Amino acid sequence: MDNKGTTSSRDESYQPIIPGLPDDLAMRCLAKLSHGYHGLLEVVCSRWRSLIRSSEYACAKAQEGWSGNWLFVLTEEQIKGPWNVYDPEADRWHPLPPIPWANSNQRHLGFSCVCVAKKFLVIGGYYTPSDALGQLKKFTATNDVIQFDPFSKQWSKVASMRVARSNFACAVAHGKVYVAGGCNLSSAITLTHAEVYDPVEDRWQEIPPMSIAREDCVGFSSGGFFYVVAGTDNREEQKTAEIFDPVKGSWYSQQNFWLFFRIMPCPVTTVEDCIYIIDDWDGNNVKYWDALSGCWVNIGPVPSVRFSDISHAPKGFGFGLIGFRNDLYVIGGKVLKWEPSDGHWRNVEIVKLNVVRICKLSGRQPEWREVRSIRGSHGAVVGCAVLEE
Template sequence: MEESTCQALIPGLPDELALLCLAQISHGHHGALECVSRRWRDALRSDDYARIKARERLCGDWLFVLTDETTPAGWRAYDPSADRWRPLPRTSAETSHHGFGCAALDGRLLVLGGCTGPSSKGPTSRVLGFDPCTCRWTELAPMATPRANFACAVLGGRVFVAGGCASTDSEGLAAAEAYDPLRNNRWEGLPEMPVALEACWGLSQGRRFHVVSWPWKHVVFDPASGSWEVGPAGWELERPDPGLAAAALDGRVYGVLDEGLAVLEPWSGRWKLLGEPPLFKVPSHGRRIRPSGGALAALRGWVYMVGGKGIAYDADTCSYNIVKFDCALRCRPGDSGPIRWLDARPLFRASGSVVGCAALHQPTRIPAEHN
């Protein structure tokens, strides 16, 4: 029996208002919604639905992750409301992209700079943005300075970048700049850092932009005063890419140390241990294994650990093997009592070390009036 094309999406409501109601539901539940009827399926895939989600800024909460082992290659997006992962459309640079920065701002995932392969002529200034509402990548305003392996963070509705290298033989950059999507889609220059930093990572905390590098140097930019200063000690993190081993949540910085999950005490610059480290299960292995090369991220009160690699002993072959994890764990450090890591849904057809990670929070706003 064919469905009537004149039938309302939701009986008693105009279709515009019905689409607005459906747009409140996170994308991870779309599979179930599309099974309701062909009309709902077509509506959820329509341009009108995407336009309403974009207009109301209903991008949803997402955790975006890119690993070095994916089939097919590309970014994965996690919907915490539905506990589901989905692959994103491919971009032309993903197969060999490295040294890039990533951030989530204004309802989009931003992928900035980096190099596109071993044969590339050097870092790029290119910036790509992924919109969950339209499920499309678009080209955004390029950075003023091409760079790779640089610090990147979101603060006060802007993306801040600093440091990195501009070529394969570069000794490091002191240049910094910021991007505001609401101001003409342009980058503006910032005062240079007091020291050039070649390989560094960034984090926003305390309304300031922190830039940390190895060997350990720490400088801080205050947007209010427009000046840099030397940052406090204590931000050291033992990881090949420390920028993926720290996350800011509710104004506090969390990191994974050898001993476990810790929070940085701003008054002392020291790490305070909160609980056990995240440990992943390995089939046919008696113990859980701590991952190396995973990413720590914060989203809506939760701290997530995703992906990574480990070494496990195989009793059948009497040898040690490298295990590539697709696991995901999460905990709520703000809860009373000991830290408890809970299982989240594993990555979708992806595993191994994480090379990019960003958390997108749906903006909080007062809904527009509809007549």
């Protein structure tokens, strides 16, 4: 009698995940929902909240490869705080869990971030405190690499780079992560060194060095090649791209490729192997590289942010730029707001933005639209990457 009573009690306390559906089918239904909806699911009931946060749910999504699409963003206001992530399907932002071992009294700068093998990696850079005036103190670069798993929603450490570096070029090609250049001390010892990370083996391996040492350089991949541009104060070298061929395992140079003479790079990304930039010295025009003509072609300017108290459109800078499918995402940034007065500027103000604008590249003319603004964060973007399901 006691056993029967216990069984009956268990049956009465059982609650299905979704009434009317077997639990295995209900689990698949919930697992297909992307991460932007998880906050809403968790407030439905305690059973769902526990389920969404469980390893069982993470495994169900991982087995099917249902990672969802993630746009990772870190702005200057968040250097001490968690990353923000955007779900294009849900049109929602939410913060990532904080990195467990991060020191809240330090700022992480000079890093690179990419997505590979359905993981988000934050690579290298340096950690430094700031004094009362916000001036950065001397630093030593790190070779640490940390990864975020979109299924378990947890951070972990993976294999470290062979050489510590900050302010370096980084990109993914053929499913591997390539890094090159940068510096490893605040005394600006600029590097030619390059290496590649295999996420399957969790191992870094050296590749041939670049011919030119570059710091504050930028990297991207196109056509399966790893490009490194900018980062040198020599005008001719600045215009030259160094390109690594992973198949041949060697570098070659392309003269008169880069648009800018200045050392600091502009925002750059690729969509279906086409290279796009925002030229913040030319009216914030979006441009792409036309390989046939060997020149940069204007698409049009990033729409200006308007203010009711000034008549002109202020200049923007510090944008994040990332390609996702056939869209360009222009994220955050700043604008220099001022009023003209007798040939001078007055009431100068730097305004931090949280707007997100999308340029659809299909069709003859670009189509711009705004989506939900970054949640709880503004300003220059110091890191962004996209993970596509």
